[in-house]
Amino acid sequence: MSHASNQTNDTAPLRILADQAAVPGIRRALSRRGFFSLAGLAGAGALLAACGKGGSGGTGGGTDTGATATGGKLEDTLSMYSWGDYDAPEVLADFTKQLGPKLVVDSFGSNEELISKLVAAKGTGGYDILVPTGAYIPQMVENKLLMKLNKELIPNIKYMDPAFLNKAWDPKGDYSICKAWGTTGFVYDKTVITRELKTWSDFLDCAQKEASHKTSVLDDPKEITGMYFWANGIDWNTTDPAHLDAVEKFLTGTLAPHIAAFDSNPGTGAIPQGTHALIQVWNGDARQGIIESKKADKWQWVLGAPATELWMDNWAISSTAPHPNAAHAFINFVLTPENQLKNVDYIGYHTGAKDIEEKAKAENFEMLDLVFFTPEQLATMHEGTVNSATERTVDIYNKMKAAASA
Numbered sequence: 001m002s003h004a005s006n007q008t009n010d011t012a013p014l015r016i017l018a019d020q021a022a023v024p025g026i027r028r029a030l031s032r033r034g035f036f037s038l039a040g041l042a043g044a045g046a047l048l049a050a051c052g053k054g055g056s057g058g059t060g061g062g063t064d065t066g067a068t069a070t071g072g073k074l075e076d077t078l079s080m081y082s083w084g085d086y087d088a089p090e091v092l093a094d095f096t097k098q099l100g101p102k103l104v105v106d107s108f109g110s111n112e113e114l115i116s117k118l119v120a121a122k123g124t125g126g127y128d129i130l131v132p133t134g135a136y137i138p139q140m141v142e143n144k145l146l147m148k149l150n151k152e153l154i155p156n157i158k159y160m161d162p163a164f165l166n167k168a169w170d171p172k173g174d175y176s177i178c179k180a181w182g183t184t185g186f187v188y189d190k191t192v193i194t195r196e197l198k199t200w201s202d203f204l205d206c207a208q209k210e211a212s213h214k215t216s217v218l219d220d221p222k223e224i225t226g227m228y229f230w231a232n233g234i235d236w237n238t239t240d241p242a243h244l245d246a247v248e249k250f251l252t253g254t255l256a257p258h259i260a261a262f263d264s265n266p267g268t269g270a271i272p273q274g275t276h277a278l279i280q281v282w283n284g285d286a287r288q289g290i291i292e293s294k295k296a297d298k299w300q301w302v303l304g305a306p307a308t309e310l311w312m313d314n315w316a317i318s319s320t321a322p323h324p325n326a327a328h329a330f331i332n333f334v335l336t337p338e339n340q341l342k343n344v345d346y347i348g349y350h351t352g353a354k355d356i357e358e359k360a361k362a363e364n365f366e367m368l369d370l371v372f373f374t375p376e377q378l379a380t381m382h383e384g385t386v387n388s389a390t391e392r393t394v395d396i397y398n399k400m401k402a403a404a405s406a
Contacts, residue, residue, distance in 0.1 A: 068324060073325070074326045077104065078101040078102070079322075080104070080127070080130075080330075081106050081108060081125075083109075083131060086179075086347055087334070087346070088343050089346075091339045092105070095333050099326075101329070111132055126322055127318045128321040128327040129317060131313050132176075134169045134311070134312045134383065136386060137314065140175075146175045147316075147319045148175060149174060149177070153325075155332065156335035157335060159337055160177065160178065161352055164312070165352075176316045177331060179315045180312070181310065181349065181352065182283050182284050182311060183283050183303065183311070184226070185282075185302050186278065186301075187289070188302070190298050192214065193278065200228075200231035201231040203304075207258050211276075215276060215277070216261040217262055219262040220397075221393045223280065224262075225396055230304055236384065237382075237384060239387055239389040264285075267287075269289075271292070272292040274298075283349070284347055284370070286370055287367045287370040290370075291366055303380075305380060306380060307382060310381035340356060341356065344356055344360055348370065348371055350371055350372060357371075
């Protein structure tokens with residue numbers, strides 16, 4: 001059974017949200033536990049466009065080196081551009097120890113930042129491994145930012161559950177392999193909020209009442225508009241102007257005055273420190289925060305309902321990767337059952353490996369109900385898309401942040 005929807009993405013010329021000038025030199029400890037969206041740096045949702053399909057700039061402003069992995073000697077170095085703190089340190093260290101290449105990791109805070117960096121570098125960024133979210137892959141492939149994988153060099157793909165391979169954004173699996181997937185929900189402090197919260201409607205209502213000025217939302221445009229759409233039974237990928245007008249009115253006029261923080265890193269801050277009472281959060285980050293909290297029992301996790309997100313991040317290789325053999329060797333290395341299990345425990349997300357849930361249970365990992373989900377829960381999760389409403393979504397996000405700080 002496929003755990004992801006079959007929605008397709010617009011494949012118009014690549015459109016990105018982050019300001020290129022804001023990208024070079026950025027090196028942060030960011031993660032799916034600590035995501036910091038750069039969309040707010042784009043001014044009023046300013047969009048950059050790479051050259052379109054068939055144009056001379058189809059490689060994101062650079063030229064396709066045509067580099068491929070031959071299966072020959074591994075290069076001495078490997079560079080990865082990923083969500084930071086997104087792999088067990090032991091796994092990264094073991095790769096170098098066992099196979100040799102020195103691993104250098106840079107961190108991005110959003111898919112927009114990832115793509116913007118690649119475009120701004122004009123093919124000279126020097127990155128090998130990339131970790132984009134599925135919805136962005138068609139645009140990256142069309143603009144020749146990704147290298148076609150040599151699967152003969154990745155035999156450990158046999159350890160992956162087929163349900164998490166060959167998704168709609170890459171139906172033949174030519175450019176991507178599941179790295180991890182997760183969803184969105186919220187946690188609340190039961191010592192402050194005494195009623196039971198079950199849905200996004202409950203979240204939005206509570207934020208305006210007993211959790212007013214004690215509510216934190218993800219610092220991400222799509223997640224912020226998404227919770228309104230999910231609460232109201234609207235497809236969160238809608239491009240309907242009426243729906244976009246409605247969500248803007250609600251978020252900027254009704255909800256914003258009650259929001260205390262836009263925080264995509266509550267798992268290592270707000271949750272263990274008890275800074276806020278109501279917190280929108282990704283499942284793995286919620287798990288991390290509750291485990292690290294000295295008063296874990298006061299926190300209640302709620303999977304967003306009646307609908308919520310399903311995102312999947314993917315292993316991919318840059319089309320201009322200077323170390324393609326080492327890149328393929330790294331992906332093959334992390335796909336071993338042993339390393340997959342170490343990563344599940346560390347990041348708190350399902351990695352798409354075969355039988356990984358049973359193995360995690362056998363190891364007595366904590367709070368696995370925040371890592372693995374039932375078929376009924378999976379049926380409520382839907383993937384996001386990059387579409388014609390993306391620019392408007394970022395604009396709404398910027399207006400909401402401005403209103404919240406007013």
